[in-house]
Amino acid sequence: MLHALTTASLRRHYLFSKLSEDELNRIGGHAQILDLQAGEQLFMQDTEAHHFYQVHAGQIKLSRLNPDGNEKVIEILNPGETFAEAVMFMQINRYPVTATAVQPSTVYAFKSQVFLDIVRNNNDLCLRLLGDMAMRLRSRMHEIEQLTMKNATYRVVRYFMQELEKAGDEVDELELNIQKQLLASRLSIKPETLSRILGTLRDQGLIRSQGKKITLLDPEALRAYE
Amino acid sequence: MLHALTTASLRRHYLFSKLSEDELNRIGGHAQILDLQAGEQLFMQDTEAHHFYQVHAGQIKLSRLNPDGNEKVIEILNPGETFAEAVMFMQINRYPVTATAVQPSTVYAFKSQVFLDIVRNNNDLCLRLLGDMAMRLRSRMHEIEQLTMKNATYRVVRYFMQELEKAGDEVDELELNIQKQLLASRLSIKPETLSRILGTLRDQGLIRSQGKKITLLDPEALRAYE
Missing domain, CATH: 2.60.120.10 (Jelly Rolls)
Structure with a gap:
């Protein structure tokens, strides 16, 4: 007992x-x-x-x-x-x-x-349990989504930073010439996840992206994602 | 309808x-x-x-x-x-x-x-729904655990690879002198997560770890974790 x-x-x-x-x-x-x-x-x-x-x-x-x-x-x-x-x-x-x-x-x-x-x-109890579990299940699924996104964002920004390092210290704007599909496959993330990440970074004014050209506008702020 | x-x-x-x-x-x-x-x-x-x-x-x-x-x-x-x-x-x-x-x-x-x-x-249905959700909830929690671990492992191995690059191409065994707590905080992962990751890498013969000394034994195989 x-x-x-x-x-x-x-x-x-x-x-x-x-x-x-x-x-x-x-x-x-x-x-x-x-x-x-x-x-x-x-x-x-x-x-x-x-x-x-x-x-x-x-x-x-x-x-x-x-x-x-x-x-x-x-x-x-x-x-x-x-x-x-x-x-x-x-x-x-x-x-x-x-x-x-x-x-x-x-x-x-x-x-x-x-x-x-x-x-x-106690039927009401059974229903309340279902409701509680439905909410928990949904919140776990969103946690999974966020973790996946965070992990993928980390990879994308890491890649950007490496390219910046190659370009040297004085550079504060850099154009990358890489197809999004190629970038996604290189970083082992899904193309649609990459699109969402690039979209978010674009909305925040950190990058510009056109065709296969990605311009890093704010390396300082991008670094915060690492 | x-x-x-x-x-x-x-x-x-x-x-x-x-x-x-x-x-x-x-x-x-x-x-x-x-x-x-x-x-x-x-x-x-x-x-x-x-x-x-x-x-x-x-x-x-x-x-x-x-x-x-x-x-x-x-x-x-x-x-x-x-x-x-x-x-x-x-x-x-x-x-x-x-x-x-x-x-x-x-x-x-x-x-x-x-x-x-x-x-x-239909009480049995309610119970079956509870059972189904209990299983889904548990499997989501394990997915979260795995994602967290995967993300953290990626960071740890990335750090190792960077240190290797600094050491130059010819090096195939490298000793790092860094306290585990410091490494954990630098990579923004929990100390216990780092311990589990180092334990796994150790069990696989990829690293040796003693005190604050970590020896990279198999850079080739470690790279697979990226």
Whole structure:
């Protein structure tokens, strides 16, 4: 059974954030705290699934055995992350993976049935969970988009700076003669991503771009992108 | 009303992927196809919310008016993306944003009530949706982790290559004297991310690292990370 302090900290996870105090206590009352040694198995692939888990400390590895008998690591879970909750929601009765502690670890084990009963008897809760996850999913997708863009922008500006260096210190405006497609392929980014980046830099007055000619107008400001 | 062809294509989105043929047809039967001109508003902030939407073509901007009357763009949605579904799930009755077409766009409008009725009367569907979203959410988080790592690895290897270039062409093993914390801060990456990257490069035999001394063992192979 979890302490009041622990159940309060569970609220930070999306699975628990929408539960009432009562519901959370019910789940916490059935929860177990498990200590695992490095290398110890929590559950084995294809065994019956009755719990879902949250890593409290340490690191848990999820893996599968390939038909050839080799282990394939599916993922490594860090504190705060839950696992086997999709197994619970989808009401698959067996774990599709093996869970092993990578290092000495503590995990919380929650009874799937208790959680499912709560969600099943509370349609509004199920909808609120869907809403919360829809928002989280969208915000993650935008984070991915931004990271991709940031990474790509870094590459583009790096390329510009290298060309500037070649031209020497006194130059403060430089014309590059390179086709956008060629530049994209050289920097391993998608042509449409490159177009968006060049568009942004153009809107900010940092470059001018016409055909295959790119003019660097403000190297000082461009450097800020590195 | 949507064509059979369109409803089939809806299945690709997580909101529809778990629906039965019948359920999907019910939703499609109540759906509308809306054509918007560039700059045209789809709905205004604080008006009553009865629909959720999917962008079919074009681009939709979601924005809010700040207290000072300035517009703040919340996000730009591209084909395939849905919006206002969290408003539906959370049963908020008003749109918290204004939706405007950035360019000539086509959107599908779905009646929230029809979708909610289906989910409310089908608990298993609600749970399956939760399971599906839980998996998607986790896979997005891992994608973010990988992108962050890829971006950071690129920066680290770039730095190594620059130092190699300074040392001249004949050098094929180079010792760098830089504290890891300093390197991390110079490359704007988290110290723990740098540690993981150096660990990976070390495991692959590409570098040796001891204290503040990093030895580049295999510049050729390191270059592959760029």
